[in-house]
Amino acid sequence: MIRLLGIPVFLYLLIATDAVWWAFGLLVTIGATDWLDGKLARLMDQTSKLGAILDPLIDRLYLLSALVGFVIIGIIPWWVAVILIARDGILTLTMFVYRRRGLPPPDVIYLGKAATFALMSAFPWILAGHADWPGDTAAGAFGYAFLVWGTAVYVWTGGLYVWKAMAVARTFPVVDRANTGHSAVSP
Structure with missing residues (x-):
């Protein structure tokens, strides 16, 4: 939940105050705590259904907020944000295919996790x-390289999903929940 509260703070630091280093520090801290939290939860067998839902949702909200913030302050082109946001929007719509057939969502494509990692890594570097510091050119180049690679793989894995x-839609019939009493499995 603390990560969720960091989103408006990040946007405030980035847009309203132009506190780039504070926004940078917040992104790095949140990324590190997200990784550590997930690692500890798995090691201690403390995973939960709620965590499995909230964690990727909060990741998407961070992705969205960083993209919007970066477009507003002019450090990434708007079309990059549109591509990444559209990919997530399209994938959200594909969930209806599974729900209408009473099926759980598809398994995670780990290359998609790598793409998300690349994008989340790109943002602090960008x-x-x-x-204004001596390493700004190298850091920016590194960040934009991660952004290009992450965007390409993010779109590719979106296509795979x-x-x-589409294969599920062709293979499995729609479940008529009104007549059968069955309900779709919630994602």
Whole structure:
């Protein structure tokens, strides 16, 4: 939950105050605590259904807020944000294919996790590239390289999820919940 509360703080630091280093620090801290929290939960067998739902949702909210913030302050082109946001929007729509057939959502494609990691890694580097310090050029280049790679793989894995949903739509009939009494499995 603390990560969720960090989103408006991040946007405030980025847009309202132009506190690039504070926004950078917040992104790095939140990324590190997200990783540590997930690692500890798995090691201690403390995973939960709620955590499995909230964690990727909060990741998407961070992705969205960083993209919007970066477009507003002019450090990434708007079309990059549109591509990434559209990918998530399209994948959200594919969930209806599974729900209408009483099926759980598809398994995670680990290459998609790598793409999300690349994008989340790109953001602090891009910010560091827009701060005034001796390493800003290298940091920016590194960040934009992660952004390009992450965007390409993010779109590719999005296509794989859509392909899976289309295969499910062709293979499995729609469950008529009104007549059978069955309900779709919630994602």
